[in-house]
Amino acid sequence: MAGNSQRRNRRTSNKKGATVGSGGQRRKGLEGKGPTPKAEDRKKHKANRISNAMARQAAKRRPAPRRGGPKGTSEMVVGRNPVFEALRDGVPATTLYVQQFIDNDERVREALQLAAERGNINLMEAPRPELDRMTNGLNHQGLVLQVPPYEYAHPEDLTAAAYDEGDDPLIVALDGVTDPRNLGAIVRSVSAFGGHGVVIPERRAAGMTAGAWKTSAGTAARTPVSRVTNLTRALQDYKKAGITVVGLAAEGTHEVQDLEVLGGPVVIVVGSEGKGLGRLVGENCDYLVRIPMPGGAESLNAGVAAGVVLYEAARRRAVRGRV
Numbered sequence: 001m002a003g004n005s006q007r008r009n010r011r012t013s014n015k016k017g018a019t020v021g022s023g024g025q026r027r028k029g030l031e032g033k034g035p036t037p038k039a040e041d042r043k044k045h046k047a048n049r050i051s052n053a054m055a056r057q058a059a060k061r062r063p064a065p066r067r068g069g070p071k072g073t074s075e076m077v078v079g080r081n082p083v084f085e086a087l088r089d090g091v092p093a094t095t096l097y098v099q100q101f102i103d104n105d106e107r108v109r110e111a112l113q114l115a116a117e118r119g120n121i122n123l124m125e126a127p128r129p130e131l132d133r134m135t136n137g138l139n140h141q142g143l144v145l146q147v148p149p150y151e152y153a154h155p156e157d158l159t160a161a162a163y164d165e166g167d168d169p170l171i172v173a174l175d176g177v178t179d180p181r182n183l184g185a186i187v188r189s190v191s192a193f194g195g196h197g198v199v200i201p202e203r204r205a206a207g208m209t210a211g212a213w214k215t216s217a218g219t220a221a222r223t224p225v226s227r228v229t230n231l232t233r234a235l236q237d238y239k240k241a242g243i244t245v246v247g248l249a250a251e252g253t254h255e256v257q258d259l260e261v262l263g264g265p266v267v268i269v270v271g272s273e274g275k276g277l278g279r280l281v282g283e284n285c286d287y288l289v290r291i292p293m294p295g296g297a298e299s300l301n302a303g304v305a306a307g308v309v310l311y312e313a314a315r316r317r318a319v320r321g322r323v
Contacts, residue, residue, distance in 0.1 A: 071149040077210050078140040080107040086145055087114035089214045090221070095122040099131055099142035111143055150208040153224035155234050158197035159241060161224070168265040169243055170313055173199040175231060175281045176272035177302050180206040183225075184215025185303030186270070191219035193310040194317070198223065199267075201231040232280045238267050239286070245269060247277050247285035248305055254289045256312050261287065263316030270306045273299055 077086045077093075084107055087093065096115045102108060115121040131140050162169040172190055177183060183206040187198055206212060207227065213220050228234040235245050244261045247269040256262075269285060271277035276299075282288065291300065291308050300308070 071151055074149050075147040075210055076135055077145040077147060078135050078138050078143070080105075080111065080141045080143050083143040083145045084111045084114070086147070086210050086214060087111055087118075090218045091145075091210045091213045092148055093118075093121050093145050094148050095124055095146040097124050097126050097131060097134070097144040097146070099140075100125050100127050102142040108143065147210050147213075150213075150225070152208070152227040153197060155199055155226045155228060155237065157224060158199070158226060159238070159243070162196040162265075167194075167196070168317070169238075169267070170195040170265075170310070170317075171197055171199060171238070171243075171267045172306055172310070173231060173235065173267050173269045174205060174302070175201070175269055175277050176204060176275060177270065178204065178206050178272065179302075180209045180212035181215045182206065182302045183208070184212040184217075184220070186306045187212070187216040187223050187225065188219045189303065189307040189310050191216075191223040193307075193314040195223070195310060197226060199226045199228060199231070199234060202227050202229050232284055235267065235269070235281065235284045239284070243267055244287070245285045246287045246289055246309075247271070247282055248291070248309060249277055249282065249288045250290055250299060252288035252290035254287055256289050256291050256309055259287060259289050259312075260316070262309070262313040263320050266313060268306065268309050268313070270302050270309075273302055 077083050077091070083096070087096075093115070096111070098108075098112070112123070115123060126134075128142075131142070131144055135144060158171050159169045170190075170193075172186055172195060174183065174186065177186075177200070183198070183200065190196075190198055200207070208220065208225050216223070226234075239245055243265040245267045246259065246261065248271065262268075269277060269281060271281070276282075277285070289309070291305060293300070299305075
């Protein structure tokens with residue numbers, strides 16, 4: 001009996017007991033290390049060095065300019081002739097309001113035809129009292145055209161557009177120009193002579209109204225206008241960016257045909273016909289330039305003066321391009 005017990009104990013003791021598991025290590029080892037990283041993500045790889053170098057160069061570049069600016073206010077063009085002319089001249093519009101039971105004369109038919117041809121202007125019929133209310137009692141003659149708010153650019157948008165084209169900035173800034181027709185004429189001249197935009201102050205200055213748009217002869221669609229709260233500060237920012245500021249003044253120490261800086265990056269500042277440049281604006285100009293007038297006139301219209309200097313700037317740039 002004792003011998004049988006010992007044999008059973010030996011068999012029991014020889015059995016393999018519980019062992020510590022692998023914890024899934026073998027299974028994890030079979031799972032692999034995932035997809036192979038891209039070449040530019042692998043250290044010591046040539047593509048990685050190139051990618052890092054490009055990132056460093058991008059960081060050294062000037063920061064991207066702020067895009068976009070404030071919006072103007074919506075506007076109503078009233079009267080048969082003004083509405084027809086606005087539509088004919090390409091003034092942006094959202095809605096044409098037509099009085100119910102209107103006397104359908106030739107001008108009304110032409111206005112309706114122009115609005116229909118554009119395809120993006122809503123035609124709305126409204127009773128006369130409603131049109132009276134919308135126009136504050138103006139003599140609308142049964143036609144009212146709603147012009148959307150103008151989207152002003154940011155000042156840096158103008159320089160960014162120039163650099164994107166590989167050009168030196170050519171910008172016109174207006175100080176105290178209150179006639180929308182002058183603004184429109186200057187926008188037209190800037191477009192004609194290869195300029196990159198116009199800067200206007202927010203207060204005591206003309207804005208991009210339907211009248212300014214009409215005078216621009218459609219060039220306002222491709223020539224940005226920036227509106228700033230402080231013109232002096234905007235000029236200082238341009239100067240910090242390496243752009244020369246040239247002011248037009250009857251008492252200027254340089255004549256326009258002698259100023260070589262007009263061939264480079266420049267902001268041309270034009271004052272009002274009566275008062276000229278404001279004191280702070282004039283003090284922040286790098287040069288004050290005058291336009292010689294052998295005929296003896298005391299001053300030129302702001303639009304004409306801007307056109308003369310823009311022509312000289314364009315001429316110098318053309319000569320430089322041929323050299």
